[in-house]
Amino acid sequence: MIAAAGLGSRLGAATPKCLVKIDGVTLIERQLELLQDVPEVRVIVGFRERDVMDLVSSIRPDVVFVRNPDFAHTHTIHSLRRALQHSSRWFLALDGDLVIEPTSFRSFLATCAATAEDPVLAIGESGTEDGVFVQTATVGSDLLITSFSRERCSGYEWSGMAHLHSNHIAEGDRFVFETLVDSLPMRAAVIDAAEVDTPQDLQRARSVVRDWERAARSITIEPTIDLWETVR
Amino acid sequence: MTRRTVYCFDLDGTITDAEILPLIAAETDLEDEITALTKSTIEGAIPFDTSFRLRCRLLAEVPVSRVREITSTVPLNADIVRFIQQRPDDCAIATGNLDLWVQPILDRLGCRAFTSTALSADDVLWGVTDTLYKADAIEALQDDDTLVVAVGDGMNDVPMFEAADVAVAFGGVHPPAEAALDAADFVAMNGAGLCQLLNSL
Numbered sequence: 483m484i485a486a487a488g489l490g491s492r493l494g495a496a497t498p499k500c501l502v503k504i505d506g507v508t509l510i511e512r513q514l515e516l517l518q519d520v521p522e523v524r525v526i527v528g529f530r531e532r533d534v535m536d537l538v539s540s541i542r543p544d545v546v547f548v549r550n551p552d553f554a555h556t557h558t559i560h561s562l563r564r565a566l567q568h569s570s571r572w573f574l575a576l577d578g579d580l581v582i583e584p585t586s587f588r589s590f591l592a593t594c595a596a597t598a599e600d601p602v603l604a605i606g607e608s609g610t611e612d613g614v615f616v617q618t619a620t621v622g623s624d625l626l627i628t629s630f631s632r633e634r635c636s637g638y639e640w641s642g643m644a645h646l647h648s649n650h651i652a653e654g655d656r657f658v659f660e661t662l663v664d665s666l667p668m669r670a671a672v673i674d675a676a677e678v679d680t681p682q683d684l685q686r687a688r689s690v691v692r693d694w695e696r697a698a699r700s701i702t703i704e705p706t707i708d709l710w711e712t713v714r
Numbered sequence: 715m716t717r718r719t720v721y722c723f724d725l726d727g728t729i730t731d732a733e734i735l736p737l738i739a740a741e742t743d744l745e746d747e748i749t750a751l752t753k754s755t756i757e758g759a760i761p762f763d764t765s766f767r768l769r770c771r772l773l774a775e776v777p778v779s780r781v782r783e784i785t786s787t788v789p790l791n792a793d794i795v796r797f798i799q800q801r802p803d804d805c806a807i808a809t810g811n812l813d814l815w816v817q818p819i820l821d822r823l824g825c826r827a828f829t830s831t832a833l834s835a836d837d838v839l840w841g842v843t844d845t846l847y848k849a850d851a852i853e854a855l856q857d858d859d860t861l862v863v864a865v866g867d868g869m870n871d872v873p874m875f876e877a878a879d880v881a882v883a884f885g886g887v888h889p890p891a892e893a894a895l896d897a898a899d900f901v902a903m904n905g906a907g908l909c910q911l912l913n914s915l
Binding site: 521522524527532535539543544545546547548549551564567568569571 | 719880900902906911
């Protein structure tokens with residue numbers, strides 16, 4: 483469930499945040515590429531919904547759109563609830579303004595699959611301007627979130643991505659993290675991601691994406707060299 | 715949450731991969747005119763009722779048996795047909811089209827249907843006796859224990875969308891009409907996406 487209905491007013495762009503480009507590729511295209519093997523994708527649309535629908539369905543025609551006409555004065559939780567209306571199920575929630583490093587996304591998906599009936603929240607090193615920070619504790623091999631805070635209380639923030647059940651978001655019109663407080667402690671998994679809320683965030687996301695791509699290239703080159711030496 | 719879910723589908727341009735009336739019009743020398751009327755009707759420029767009666771009058775020269783030959787071969791969306799055939803008791807069709815024209819399609823689908831009605835004699839269409847107001851179909855399907863999901867693409871699906879518990883605009887054949895989109899909770903752009911959604915409701 484990609485929440486992409488918002489105005490993105492803090493970024494100050496005239497386009498929805500999911501249509502903002504990094505290196506010529508929109509954030510939503512980057513996410514759809516990550517979600518290639520995920521069989522069901524829903525995108526919640528609001529602000530300039532037709533633009534988002536046109537782009538997404540031209541890339542992946544089986545995506546289902548959920549309309550949130552009240553996008554201007556509702557929280558993300560309202561969007562998610564609309565996406566899940568009349569169904570009781572596990573789902574992956576994802577904000578349309580999140581850029582995620584592909585390898586860490588795949589390992590997060592694997593964690594979700596392994597803990598199928600357990601919520602998991604994706605946390606990352608804090609870097610956004612006003613994130614939702616998390617306090618964590620390690621119990622055995624598990625990393626658990628023990629509290630959320632608007633104050634910087636740790637080096638980690640919640641990315642907005644989570645594997646949840648529709649029951650987790652059943653009540654209240656608050657921020658999603660405020661609703662999840664009742665379910666703490668919850669399992670966390672660390673991902674490498676950048677959220678785009680403000681122009682500064684976008685700048686940071688651009689440099690982060692460049693770093694990822696540079697790293698990915700160096701990884702793919704190395705085996706070639708090894709192979710060459712083996713042949714020699 | 716143990717409500718039974720019932721699915722009510724528009725026919726032309728939702729289940730059928732083409733609008734039916736223009737196909738029938740190809741049998742006459744008024745094809746362009748009827749296509750233009752159909753387009754304006756989908757877009758909401760002409761009220762469905764008025765336009766439909768007019769188009770029926772124009773198409774009355776085509777023998778009913780010939781129309782049925784056409785409707786019996788019109789391509790249908792395979793995903794939607796499979797969905798309906800798997801649970802015919804939970805599905806219904808709500809079409810403004812005429813019972814005596816679309817019966818071959820309804821036979822293929824095997825579920826109940828709400829249609830406009832007409833009289834014919836000696837293979838000739840006499841006249842439309844009733845045009846379906848689609849909200850009436852939803853009301854007939856609704857009760858306290860039923861969740862009614864409506865699926866359609868056109869302007870005349872809006873009353874059905876407003877009456878249903880869940881409205882799904884379908885853009886598999888052409889983009890949904892502006893007004894249908896504005897009245898929808900969900901939008902699906904192909905049969906696979908639509909059926910995934912319907913299965914989850």
